[in-house]
Amino acid sequence: MTPLRHVGAILLRQLYLMRGNPARLIPLFAWVAIDVVLWGFITRYLDAVSASGFSFVPVLLGAVLLWDFFGRVMQGVTMAFFEDVWSRSFLNVFSTPLTLPEYLAGLVLSSVATSAVGVAVMVSVARGAFGLSFLRYGAALAPFLGVLFLFGIALGVLGCAIVLRLGPSAEWLIWPIPAVLSPFAGVFYPVATLPGWMRAVSRALPPSYVFDGLRAVVAGRGASAPALAAGAGLALLWLAAAGWLFVEVHRAAVRTGRLARYGAES
Amino acid sequence: MSGPVLEVEALCKRYGAELAVDGVGFRVERGETVGLLGPNGAGKTTTINTILGVLAPTSGSIRVDGCDLARHRSRALARANFAAVYAPLPGNLTVEQNLRVFGLLYGVAGLGARIEALLDDLDLRRFRRTKVGLLSSGEQTRVALAKALLNRPRLLLLDEPTASLDPATAREVRARIRAFAASGEGGVLWTSHNMAEVQEVCDRVLFLSHGRILLAGDPRTLPAEHGKATLDDLFVAVAREPLSIREAP
Numbered sequence: 147m148t149p150l151r152h153v154g155a156i157l158l159r160q161l162y163l164m165r166g167n168p169a170r171l172i173p174l175f176a177w178v179a180i181d182v183v184l185w186g187f188i189t190r191y192l193d194a195v196s197a198s199g200f201s202f203v204p205v206l207l208g209a210v211l212l213w214d215f216f217g218r219v220m221q222g223v224t225m226a227f228f229e230d231v232w233s234r235s236f237l238n239v240f241s242t243p244l245t246l247p248e249y250l251a252g253l254v255l256s257s258v259a260t261s262a263v264g265v266a267v268m269v270s271v272a273r274g275a276f277g278l279s280f281l282r283y284g285a286a287l288a289p290f291l292g293v294l295f296l297f298g299i300a301l302g303v304l305g306c307a308i309v310l311r312l313g314p315s316a317e318w319l320i321w322p323i324p325a326v327l328s329p330f331a332g333v334f335y336p337v338a339t340l341p342g343w344m345r346a347v348s349r350a351l352p353p354s355y356v357f358d359g360l361r362a363v364v365a366g367r368g369a370s371a372p373a374l375a376a377g378a379g380l381a382l383l384w385l386a387a388a389g390w391l392f393v394e395v396h397r398a399a400v401r402t403g404r405l406a407r408y409g410a411e412s
Numbered sequence: 413m414s415g416p417v418l419e420v421e422a423l424c425k426r427y428g429a430e431l432a433v434d435g436v437g438f439r440v441e442r443g444e445t446v447g448l449l450g451p452n453g454a455g456k457t458t459t460i461n462t463i464l465g466v467l468a469p470t471s472g473s474i475r476v477d478g479c480d481l482a483r484h485r486s487r488a489l490a491r492a493n494f495a496a497v498y499a500p501l502p503g504n505l506t507v508e509q510n511l512r513v514f515g516l517l518y519g520v521a522g523l524g525a526r527i528e529a530l531l532d533d534l535d536l537r538r539f540r541r542t543k544v545g546l547l548s549s550g551e552q553t554r555v556a557l558a559k560a561l562l563n564r565p566r567l568l569l570l571d572e573p574t575a576s577l578d579p580a581t582a583r584e585v586r587a588r589i590r591a592f593a594a595s596g597e598g599g600v601l602w603t604s605h606n607m608a609e610v611q612e613v614c615d616r617v618l619f620l621s622h623g624r625i626l627l628a629g630d631p632r633t634l635p636a637e638h639g640k641a642t643l644d645d646l647f648v649a650v651a652r653e654p655l656s657i658r659e660a661p
Contacts, residue, residue, distance in 0.1 A: 159509075401468045
């Protein structure tokens with residue numbers, strides 16, 4: 147019961163903040179809606195001018211939606227953590243009976259709540275304006291979403307560990323992570339298109355397995371189960387590594403005094 | 413349980429070559445208010461941070477209400493709470509929201525009723541829907557105190573709770589703390605640079621200098637025992653000439 151209350155407290159804080167200021171709600175869906183509209187028109191134009199008969203809508207717009215989903219999940223974790231950084235709450239929060247797993251679980255739940263809003267808007271706009279329905283792919287989509295979700299959580303926790311270690315200003319290293327990873331993850335093109343060294347990097351990134359598999363599903367070939375399993379295994383590895391790193395960084399911060407004087411970090 | 417609410421034994425904290433806390437040991441009994449005094453950099457806040465579990469000691473042990481902090485961190489911290497001028501509550505949450513969030517974190521039973529009682533006790537009812545960041549420093553101190561009392565702590569840690577408060581508000585805060593200690597359920601560890609306040613509130617004081625406890629005793633009799641007219645004079649002597657003061661046994 148107590149762990150649930152602890153986790154609930156971290157989530158409740160985020161809900162209070164969103165309820166208290168509508169400006170916090172807008173970023174949850176505004177940027178993804180703009181992305182969907184922009185890429186929706188680009189794909190519609192490509193469909194019109196291309197004589198190949200290739201349908202760009204599910205491939206490109208679908209990829210944008212899923213990459214945005216991953217980004218929302220990651221940012222959901224980091225934003226909840228940054229609230230404690232910005233309000234200098236570490237001393238108050240970490241001197242309570244809250245455990246680190248409970249704290250991280252609270253960040254993950256906050257991310258689920260905030261990313262759900264973004265996903266609902268994305269899916270609605272894509273369906274209403276451009277006729278892209280994910281329901282068409284049914285349950286086959288669930289494992290792909292699951293891998294992206296796990297990797298988003300893992301990178302979110304990794305981002306929190308980096309900011310805890312390097313100080314508040316390091317948050318600017320965290321925001322561009324999805325953009326930096328997207329060329330390697332083969333979001334818009336097959337990984338085979340990449341040069342050798344980029345392919346080597348992409349093999350370590352779970353989304354590259356997801357997007358290659360999704361392109362196969364859209365093309366009607368069906369996804370490779372071993373490739374999907376490899377993506378899921380990698381995402382779990384990333385998650386375990388990120389969790390371990392956060393715990394170690396926190397332990398070092400408690401040992402060195404960085405946690406107690408975090409407000410003075412630049 | 414009838415033992416001390418805080419037992420600190422042979423506490424050391426080293427930062428590289430610097431020894432910030434050097435073998436500190438003391439107890440806080442139930443119903444007792446103990447003042448932790450000393451010049452800036454003496455090791456007061458380091459000691460408090462180790463008791464709060466946000467700073468790991470290099471060696472030594474801390475037990476809160478009989479719970480070993482190193483082995484049973486959550487259980488020990490559930491029996492403590494604190495307020496410090498340098499640890500503000502999230503300013504973008506209202507008073508009530510802060511109390512609810514921290515009440516959940518401390519696992520307070522009957523949280524709604526507890527919040528209502530504290531809003532009344534600390535005269536915060538009219539601010540319940542005001543964001544904490546919009547309150548005056550005196551009002552924020554009262555909110556911090558409400559948060560510190562939420563879980564009916566056995567050990568209440570207060571790091572300069574009356575700093576930056578006007579005399580009337582400071583008097584109110586002292587009265588609240590005295591009432592808490594007088595209830596007999598918990599003890600208070602209090603740091604302050606206001607010696608008159610310390611004499612008024614504390615049953616016992618510990619003078620820290622260079623990470624060690626130099627003196628311990630009743631703040632009303634201690635100055636005379638060391639040939640000083642006032643606690644202020646004794647504080648200055650400890651700060652400037654620690655070697656002239658005999659170390660506490």
